[in-house]
Amino acid sequence: MTSSVTKQRRRLCACVAYVYGSDILERVVGSSMLKHVFLTGPPGVGKTTLVQKACEALSSSGVGVEGFYTEEVREGGRRVGFDVVTLAGERGLLSRIRGGPAASHSKHTVGPYAVDLPSFERVALPLFRNLRSAARSSTKVFVIDEIGKMELFSQSFVRAVSQTLDSPCVILGTIPVPKGRPLGLVEEVRSRRDVKVFHVSKENRDALLPDIVAALQECLQHSAA
Numbered sequence: 001m002t003s004s005v006t007k008q009r010r011r012l013c014a015c016v017a018y019v020y021g022s023d024i025l026e027r028v029v030g031s032s033m034l035k036h037v038f039l040t041g042p043p044g045v046g047k048t049t050l051v052q053k054a055c056e057a058l059s060s061s062g063v064g065v066e067g068f069y070t071e072e073v074r075e076g077g078r079r080v081g082f083d084v085v086t087l088a089g090e091r092g093l094l095s096r097i098r099g100g101p102a103a104s105h106s107k108h109t110v111g112p113y114a115v116d117l118p119s120f121e122r123v124a125l126p127l128f129r130n131l132r133s134a135a136r137s138s139t140k141v142f143v144i145d146e147i148g149k150m151e152l153f154s155q156s157f158v159r160a161v162s163q164t165l166d167s168p169c170v171i172l173g174t175i176p177v178p179k180g181r182p183l184g185l186v187e188e189v190r191s192r193r194d195v196k197v198f199h200v201s202k203e204n205r206d207a208l209l210p211d212i213v214a215a216l217q218e219c220l221q222h223s224a225a
Contacts, residue, residue: 033194034222036171037215040190041200047174050200050208051145054172055087057213058141063220066131067143067172068124070094081113082150084123087143092116092123095150108153115150121157128160131169141216144173147186158185165189170219172212 039047048069055065066087073081073096081096095113098106106114131142144161151157162185164171175186175197189195196215198208 034196034215034219035194036165036173036189036192037196037198037212037219038171038173038175038189039198039200039212040175040177041205042177045200045202046205047200048145050205050212051143051172051174053209054212054216055141055143057209058216063216064140065143066140067127067145069143069145070148084120086123086127090123093119108150110149113150115153117153120151121154124151125154125156125160128164131164132167141170141172141220144171146174146176147183147189148174148176149183152183152185161185162188165192168223170216170223172216 039050041047048071051069058065068084068086071083071085072079073083082094083091084094085091093116095106095110095115097112098109098114106116108115108117127142142164144164147161165188173189175189176183178187190197196219198212198215200208
């Protein structure tokens with residue numbers, strides 16, 4: 001059934017493109033199918049801060065928000081790793097500088113950091129399971145901050161994100177800027193027609209919040225339709 005609907009939609013899109021042109025198709029499809037919002041930009045530019053501010057704005061307007069974000073861990077002014085933190089306040093270790101006691105058993109590394117995959121999965125994966133088991137709601141946004149190299153060591157996480165992208169749930173997430181070898185799931189997110197990607201820079205980060213919240217409200221409206 002789904003395959004048949006998809007084929008019909010593709011034929012319809014082809015007809016629209018043929019009669020009215022690809023620009024019109026892009027406007028119609030892009031505006032009618034927006035489901036998710038992602039932020040991208042260099043490390044430390046403020047993506048997580050914007051995610052947190054957007055969550056506060058959504059919560060204050062009555063929208064349910066769940067998920068997790070990634071937070072730097074510093075000791076003596078020096079970054080020593082990252083933690084994964086749920087919006088409910090649960091915290092788990094994501095990575096630490098290699099050689100330290102917290103990273104002594106890790107097989108996965110990114111730069112100077114050793115990734116604690118069991119700790120990350122213990123905190124993050126139940127959020128996806130809870131999302132699938134909960135009653136579907138058109139007034140809920142799920143936060144995934146971020147889909148990066150460290151998180152992508154977990155194949156269970158990759159599967160959970162892929163399933164959530166294709167679900168009715170609205171995602172507010174972050175992805176890294178392209179660098180080195182492409183990351184499959186990141187590029188999939190970046191190229192999806194139902195994803196709005198905001199590029200965050202030091203120059204625009206203070207002005208982006210209203211646009212991000214407006215895009216999420218549009219996603220919620222489409223989800224409820």
